Amino acid sequence: MVLLAPLGRRCGAQVFEPGYLVLGRGDTLRGEVENAFWTDPPKAVRFRPAATAPVVSYRAVQLRAVQLASGRLLRRELLPIDYSASKNPNQMFYGLVIRQRPDSLLADVLVEGPATLLSVVWGQVQHFFVRREQQPYLEMTERRYLDNNGGVVSLRDGNNYQGQLGLYFGDCAAAVAATNQAKFTATDLIGVVQTYNQQCSAVRQPGRRIEVEAPKASRVKLQVGPLLGVRYTSMRLRAAGAPGLEAQTLAGQQLDGRLHLQPGLYFDLLDGGRRLAAHTALYAYRVGRQVEVAAPDGSAQWRGTLDWRATAAVWQVGLRGLLPVGPHYTLLAGAGAEIAQYWAQAARLRYGTGTATTRLATGGVAVLTEQPFQLGFARTKMPYLEVGIRRQRLTALLTGRIYGKQHYYDPLVVAALQNPAGQVYSLGHSYTARTLSAALVLSYQLNRDTDQRK
Missing domain, CATH: 2.40.160 (Porin)
Structure with a gap:
């Protein structure tokens, strides 16, 4: 037997809030953007110029940036991402395997400045990307791999983010010191990047931190x-x-x-x-x-x-x-x-x-x-x-x-x-x-x- 039940008024991801889109050709559209509380990079974003206007859906490839009034900023960047990185034992490799390839994604901007920090979650795996002046993006990602030692198989952590950041900011002692204390979280990595911006960058000022307002829509x-x-x-x-x-x-x-x-x-x-x-x-x-x-x-x-x-x-x-x-x-x-x-x-x-x-x-x-x-x-x-x-x-x-x-x-x-x-x-x-x-x-x-x- 069966029955039906409902969804409430905005349960269907129809949470529109003020914001704007920047299209690939450079035009900026201001109005209301549907906040779908994306985890992975969105494949499409829905927009309407006003509350009573028809909704238009834009594919991610048509967009340069998405900004929400609650603070979230997504920007299209060409990033060296390793889609094979995994925490799932059924998808792991034997030995540390890195398979980066460049891809254009709408990534969350966490810090914007001389050193910029971006975040991407793909398949429940967290990726962070950092870039400083005149340098390419550096990817740091959660990853585990299998190690076979004399017939005994064990899981190993392949995320060497502290070693990567230590080399990337090697000429900034303050950033290296912050790296040694940092956990693999957005808050701690923002601290590392801001330390570099404030103490070692050419402008000696912290970058703009993108503060996301505590959502008025519950996470669940x-x-x-x-x-x-x-x-x-x-x-x-x-x-x-x-x-x-x-x-x-x-x-x-x-x-x-x-x-x-x-x-x-x-x-x-x-x-x-x-x-x-x-x-x-x-x-x-x-x-x-x-x-x-x-x-x-x-x-x-x-x-x-x-x-x-x-x-x-x-x-x-x-x-x-x-x-x-x-x-x-x-x-x-x-x-x-x-x-x-x-x-x-x-x-x-x-x-x-x-x-x-x-x-x-x-x-x-x-x-x-x-x-x-x-x-x-x-x-x-x-x-x-x-x-x-x-x-x-x-x-x-x-x-x-x-x-x-x-x-x-x-x-x-x-x-x-x-x-x-x-x-x-x-x-x-x-x-x-x-x-x-x-x-x-x-x-x-x-x-x-x-x-x-x-």
């Missing part, structure tokens, strides 16, 4: 709200065998096939880039109905009823992907697992009025007229799937799930007779069924939008 963001929808559940019985002495009375019976209200509550935890969300929801709905069943022998006396009704409470856990479309909408798609609990209001198959517990069936055998009906929502490895669209705080989703095939045996109707050792007994009909469930749900974000800039 929780969204909470109610949801209300309608759910359609289908469970149709199908005969699993050939016709018998008495009719296959349950063949083709639809045990629900109606719309039921589905109230609930959802919680979404969005990542910093507002492109993924961990989703959970709690919701409830009713399922099933009472259907009339034909008499096994065609008589009016033994017409039956199948009463199958329950209330379901479902806990849903999954992941959602978010894709902004235009200035106001976000497409959603997700999948996950569900844990359900069912409380039966009725689960009974009966032939006749209930006054008689047995009937004389075809072939002269006596069979019972009533038994429990246990069927529906078989366990399955199939996840629930959902797709939808969001505008501001309101989200509409279509969700669905297919359950495993189940088998049901009805001994109250005679399909065949057996006569082993002179003792006659009857065999009933077999059926299969598969539950399909889908819902159309609206959800609304109640809690405050922490991405909204004031």
Whole structure:
């Protein structure tokens, strides 16, 4: 089963703030830039001249620089980057391997001055680049490698940033001293670069440090709200065998096939880039109905009823992907697992009025007229799937799930007779069924939008 839930008002990476773009041809566009809280260098940046204007997407290769009012500055630079550097043991080399190649990237500017410091994160690996007057960029990066010493494999740290900086700033004793105390963090490396700028550069002044305002959008963001929808559940019985002495009375019976209200509550935890969300929801709905069943022998006396009704409470856990479309909408798609609990209001198959517990069936055998009906929502490895669209705080989703095939045996109707050792007994009909469930749900974000800039 499935359901839908939402994303809040700005969950889809539609956090616009004042800023500007510098295009490759040199033009500067001022207006609002979408802050997607990039980790890796952005492949595209969305911009609008004003809050009511259409959104235009620029590919990274079209841009020289991006500046946000919160302070972040991205600038296109040709950098010697080693994409093979890794901290993942499954991607490491034996021995220290360096494979730098020049590439043009939108890098974060941390310090701008006689010595400049840039930052790039690629595949969860941190790269820093420093450049001083009349010198090329120096790359420092996290990296590990495998070392095989007599058959014993161990991990080694290949990040020799202190040795690199010691050589690069070798003619500046103050910068070398700062390097010896520096950790591989933005704060400490900014200190090294600023020490050089202030004490050893030609101008003897610190460079401009790019201060990024503490984001008013949380690095991760929780969204909470109610949801209300309608759910359609289908469970149709199908005969699993050939016709018998008495009719296959349950063949083709639809045990629900109606719309039921589905109230609930959802919680979404969005990542910093507002492109993924961990989703959970709690919701409830009713399922099933009472259907009339034909008499096994065609008589009016033994017409039956199948009463199958329950209330379901479902806990849903999954992941959602978010894709902004235009200035106001976000497409959603997700999948996950569900844990359900069912409380039966009725689960009974009966032939006749209930006054008689047995009937004389075809072939002269006596069979019972009533038994429990246990069927529906078989366990399955199939996840629930959902797709939808969001505008501001309101989200509409279509969700669905297919359950495993189940088998049901009805001994109250005679399909065949057996006569082993002179003792006659009857065999009933077999059926299969598969539950399909889908819902159309609206959800609304109640809690405050922490991405909204004031």
